[in-house]
Amino acid sequence: MRDLLAQSDCLVERPAVEAALDRMAEQMTRDLADCLPVFYCVMNGGLITTGHLLTRLGFPLEVDYLHATRYRGETQGSKLHWRVSPEIDMRDRHVVIVDDILDEGTTLAAIIEHCQRNGAASIASAVLVDKRHDRKAIPGWRADYCGLEVEDRYVFGFGMDYKGYWRNAPGIFAPRGL
Ligand SMILES: O=P(O)(O)OC[C@H]1O[C@H](OP(=O)(O)OP(=O)(O)O)[C@H](O)[C@@H]1O
Numbered sequence: 390m391r392d393l394l395a396q397s398d399c400l401v402e403r404p405a406v407e408a409a410l411d412r413m414a415e416q417m418t419r420d421l422a423d424c425l426p427v428f429y430c431v432m433n434g435g436l437i438t439t440g441h442l443l444t445r446l447g448f449p450l451e452v453d454y455l456h457a458t459r460y461r462g463e464t465q466g467s468k469l470h471w472r473v474s475p476e477i478d479m480r481d482r483h484v485v486i487v488d489d490i491l492d493e494g495t496t497l498a499a500i501i502e503h504c505q506r507n508g509a510a511s512i513a514s515a516v517l518v519d520k521r522h523d524r525k526a527i528p529g530w531r532a533d534y535c536g537l538e539v540e541d542r543y544v545f546g547f548g549m550d551y552k553g554y555w556r557n558a559p560g561i562f563a564p565r566g567l
Pocket residue numbers: 431432433434435457458459460461462466488489490491492493494495496497549550
């Protein structure tokens with residue numbers, strides 16, 4: 390694990406990640422500045438994207454988190470497991486779900502369904518990264534706010550883990566040979 394960074398390709402360097410976050414924040418400011426939204430961070434992966442985005446948003450908003458996971462430290466996803474449900478009531482609220490990556494999209498689709506069942510007035514999704522492939526749970530579906538696209542490799546950094554480690558890596562990386 391100590392050598393992982395040196396044995397990985399850097400797909401997106403930190404300045405390009407920061408520029409993508411700037412663009413997402415500008416779009417959010419245009420759309421959401423007047424609607425007192427509530428942002429839900431999808432733990433754990435969404436932590437860093439949420440933090441970086443929030444510091445770029447100069448309008449009133451609330452923040453909460455939820456914890457749903459289907460990879461649990463593995464590089465293949467399975468059934469979605471809800472660990473923590475949101476605390477702030479989303480009924481009649483403008484909701485923004487923030488996560489690190491939209492891969493197959495199963496996680497975000499389930500969270501959005503949860504928000505619909507709980508009476509959100511509107512639901513927007515935001516991801517730092519969308520992975521390019523044809524295995525999406527809902528073909529053609531995109532997040533409302535998306536920072537970057539990456540190739541179809543298992544990636545880590547900026548919130549995304551490799552077997553639980555390196556969420557703190559300062560860019561987006563992919564281990565060689567995986
Ligand atoms: O689009 P999908 O194929 O459903 O995958 C995307 C999800 O996978 C990761 O979470 P993970 O289950 O690894 O938990 P984590 O947030 O704790 O890393 C990531 O943070 C997304 O929530």
